[in-house]
Amino acid sequence: MKNPQNLSLRSGGAAPLVETHGLMRRDAQRGQILLHPTDFALEAGQRVVLTGASGSGKSVFLRALALLDPPDGGTLLWHGQPITRMxxxxxxxxxxYLRQRPALIDGTVEDNLRFPWSLAIYRGSAFDAARVKSLLEAAGRGSDFLARDSAELSGGEAQIVALVRVLQLDPEALLLDEPTASLDPESARTVEMLIAHWFECEGAARATVWVSHDPAQAQRVGTRHLTMQAGVLSEASNTPSPSITATGAPQ
Incomplete structure (x- = not known):
């Protein structure tokens, strides 16, 4: 078995938002290692971009990090603490976690944005119309967008809805699994700008891990560059240029 890849880059002080030690995944049927044991730390304020060939394990790593697929080894910590089932x-x-193809419910855009607040985990919180308006404005959409039928949205519009639905919940980090891969360039840049707006408004307490197959996009959205090859995660030797801001200017 390979030694864990040490990608902590600890900056001292508080524990990372998310930290893994020897995290690994196997193919349940063939036993093939999909993600070799990996140490990784995501610090507040980091914009991580992950690139690599198709099938190299990028999505496997991100889904394991999101706890969507159970790991076959290693540990995952959240603010330095193990994560129990509860x-x-x-x-x-x-x-x-935001995937490439968003899943929307039947109804209007507003129905989709209100949906999370019907879940037990969000009990005690409520839909914030002003917050949603601000996020939609950052994506170039007015209040009339809320009345649109989700079935009539373009791919880019559907991704905006899925993203706003997540951002309104004030996450600490976004795990972005090629969210713009199937979008046209204009829609892709709108999604990039919306994420930049969220990151800048929230400040250093937030972080992103963005899987991308587009080298130009990787340069725009990340300041720390990781690569994946045959299930092995490593730090890239070259650091991307400064990421874009919410206005599209270099940061």
Missing amino acids: HIPSYRRHIA
């Missing part, structure tokens, strides 16, 4: 719903709220 803490998983809260963890997924704060360490939010």
